[in-house]
Amino acid sequence: MPHSSIRQGYATLPSSFYTRTQPTPVARPELIALNTVLAAELGLDAAWLAGPQGLAMLAGNQMPQGMDPLATVYAGHQFGHFSPQLGDGRALLLGEVEDRNGHLREIALKGSGPTAYSRSGDGRAALGPVLREYLLSESMAALGIPTTRALAAVATGERVYRETPLPGAIVARVARSHIRVGTFQFFAARQDRHALRALADFAIARLYPQAAQDAQPYVALLQAVVAAQAALVARWMLVGFIHGVMNTDNMAISGETIDYGPCAFMDTYNPATVFSFIDKRGRYAYTNQPTIALWNLTRFAEALLPLLAEEDGQAISLAQQALGAFHPHFHAAYFAGMRAKLGLVGEDEGDETLFKTLLDHMEAEKMDMTNTFRALSHGEALHGSGLPAGLPASTSPWLARWRARVGQQGSADYAARASAMQQVNPCYIPRNHKVEAMIQAAVKQHDYTPFREMLSVLATPYVEQPGMEGYTAPPTPDEVVPYTYCGT
Numbered sequence: 001m002p003h004s005s006i007r008q009g010y011a012t013l014p015s016s017f018y019t020r021t022q023p024t025p026v027a028r029p030e031l032i033a034l035n036t037v038l039a040a041e042l043g044l045d046a047a048w049l050a051g052p053q054g055l056a057m058l059a060g061n062q063m064p065q066g067m068d069p070l071a072t073v074y075a076g077h078q079f080g081h082f083s084p085q086l087g088d089g090r091a092l093l094l095g096e097v098e099d100r101n102g103h104l105r106e107i108a109l110k111g112s113g114p115t116a117y118s119r120s121g122d123g124r125a126a127l128g129p130v131l132r133e134y135l136l137s138e139s140m141a142a143l144g145i146p147t148t149r150a151l152a153a154v155a156t157g158e159r160v161y162r163e164t165p166l167p168g169a170i171v172a173r174v175a176r177s178h179i180r181v182g183t184f185q186f187f188a189a190r191q192d193r194h195a196l197r198a199l200a201d202f203a204i205a206r207l208y209p210q211a212a213q214d215a216q217p218y219v220a221l222l223q224a225v226v227a228a229q230a231a232l233v234a235r236w237m238l239v240g241f242i243h244g245v246m247n248t249d250n251m252a253i254s255g256e257t258i259d260y261g262p263c264a265f266m267d268t269y270n271p272a273t274v275f276s277f278i279d280k281r282g283r284y285a286y287t288n289q290p291t292i293a294l295w296n297l298t299r300f301a302e303a304l305l306p307l308l309a310e311e312d313g314q315a316i317s318l319a320q321q322a323l324g325a326f327h328p329h330f331h332a333a334y335f336a337g338m339r340a341k342l343g344l345v346g347e348d349e350g351d352e353t354l355f356k357t358l359l360d361h362m363e364a365e366k367m368d369m370t371n372t373f374r375a376l377s378h379g380e381a382l383h384g385s386g387l388p389a390g391l392p393a394s395t396s397p398w399l400a401r402w403r404a405r406v407g408q409q410g411s412a413d414y415a416a417r418a419s420a421m422q423q424v425n426p427c428y429i430p431r432n433h434k435v436e437a438m439i440q441a442a443v444k445q446h447d448y449t450p451f452r453e454m455l456s457v458l459a460t461p462y463v464e465q466p467g468m469e470g471y472t473a474p475p476t477p478d479e480v481v482p483y484t485y486c487g488t
Contacts, residue, residue: 027157106176
C-alpha cells in the first residue's frame with residue numbers, strides 16, 4: 001500500500017451519493033509523469049507509485065486491498081441549461097489521505113473507464129487533455145492559485161475515439177474535495193432535504209469547520225463558499241486565466257480550480273477573450289468570470305434554501321445577504337492584487353482609475369498581459385523616465401501618473417519594491433501555443449521532452465531562467481491557437 005491510512009470518507013454519506021465502481025483495466029500502462037513532490041506532501045511512497053503495483057493502481061488495472069473506488073453523482077447547469085443528473089462519467093474517487101499538514105486530500109482517477117453516469121460515453125480520456133490538465137493545474141499551483149493537483153499521468157496503450165483515434169491516458173487528480181455546486185443541485189432538484197443536510201454537514205466538517213460553531217451553520221457555509229470563490233476568480237483575473245467552462249458542475253465549493261478543459265491564459269490583453277470552441281456567445285469570456293461565478297453561487301444558494309431557515313422569505317433574505325458579499329470580496333481581492341502587481345502600498349482614491357487606464361491602454365495597443373506587468377516589475381521602470389521594454393509610447397502619460405503614485409509612498413528602495421512585484425508578476429505562464437505544440441509532440445511523436453521542459457519552467461514562474469526566453473514570447477500570427485476543446 002502507498003499509504004497506511006488511505007480511506008474512503010465519501011462513503012460515509014448515504015448510498016444515493018455515489019455508485020461503487022471498479023476502473024476498467026487498460027492494455028499497456030506507461031507512467032508518463034509522477035509528481036514526487038506532491039506524493040511527499042501526501043505521505044505517499046513515490047517509489048511504490050512508480051513501481052509495478054503503483055502503476056497498476058494509477059492505471060486502474062488493480063486496486064490495493066481495501067480501496068473502494070466511487071463514482072459520485074451530481075447535477076449541473078451547463079451553459080445555463082440545467083441537467084438534473086450528471087456525475088463522474090469518466091472519473092473515480094479512490095479515497096483520501098491525510099497530508100503532512102494534517103489536511104485530508106482526495107485522490108481520483110480521470111479517464112479510468114465507464115461508470116453509471118457515463119451517459120453512453122466510453123469513460124476514457126485522450127492523452128492531450130490529460131497532459132493539458134497536468135501541466136496547467138501544476139502551473140496554477142506554482143502561481144499560488146488554489147487548484148486541484150496532478151499526482152500522475154499514465155498512458156494506457158489504447159486508443160480512444162473522438163473525431164479521430166487518439167492515444168488514451170489517465171490523470172490522477174488530488175483535491176481537498178470534489179464536491180461541486182452541482183452536487184447540491186442534484187439533491188435539491190429531488191427535494192431531498194435529508195441528503196442536502198448530510199451533504200452540507202459533510203462539507204462543513206471537511207472544508208469549513210468554523211461554520212459549525214456559527215449559530216446558523218448553513219448560512220455560514222454559504223458565506224464561506226462565496227468568499228472563497230470571489231477570491232479565486234480575482235486571482236484568475238490577475239494572471240489572465242480563463243477557465244472556459246464555468247458550469248455549476250465545474251465549480252468546487254472548496255474554492256479550488258477544477259476541471260481543466262478548454263482553459264487557457266491570455267496573451268494579448270482583451271477582456272472579451274474566449275477560448276472554448278463551444279462558447280459561441282462568450283458566456284465564459286475572461287471579463288464575464290465574476291458575473292458567472294456569482295450566477296453559479298446563486299444556484300448554490302437556491303439549493304441550500306431549505307436549510308437556511310424554515311420560512312421561505314427568511315431563507316431568501318439570508319441567501320441574498322450572503323450573495324451580496326460577493327462583489328465586495330471580489331473587488332477587495334482584485335484591487336489588492338493589482339496594487340501588489342504595480343508596487344503600490346496602501347490605498348488611494350485614484351487607484352481604480354489608474355488600473356483601468358492601464359488595462360485600456362493594454363487593450364487598445366494589443367499588449368501582452370504577462371509581459372507588460374513583468375516589464376513594470378523592474379527598478380528602472382519604477383523610477384526611470386523612459387519606456388520600459390515592450391511598452392508603446394502611448395503609455396507615457398500613464399507611466400508618469402504611476403511613477404508619481406509610487407513616489408508618494410515614501411520609500412526610495414525601488415529594488416526591494418521591484419523584487420516584491422516580481423513575486424506576483426510571473427514571467428512564465430503556460431502559453432496556449434506552447435501547450436498545443438507540447439501536446440502535438442506527445443500525441444504524434446510520442447515525445448514527452450517538451451512536456452517535461454515546460455513542467456520544469458512553469459514550476460518556478462516568478463524566476464527568470466536563462467535560456468528559457470522562448471517561454472516568454474507571445475505567439476506569432478501563425479502560432480495563435482484561437483480555440484481549445486473540452487477533450488471529452
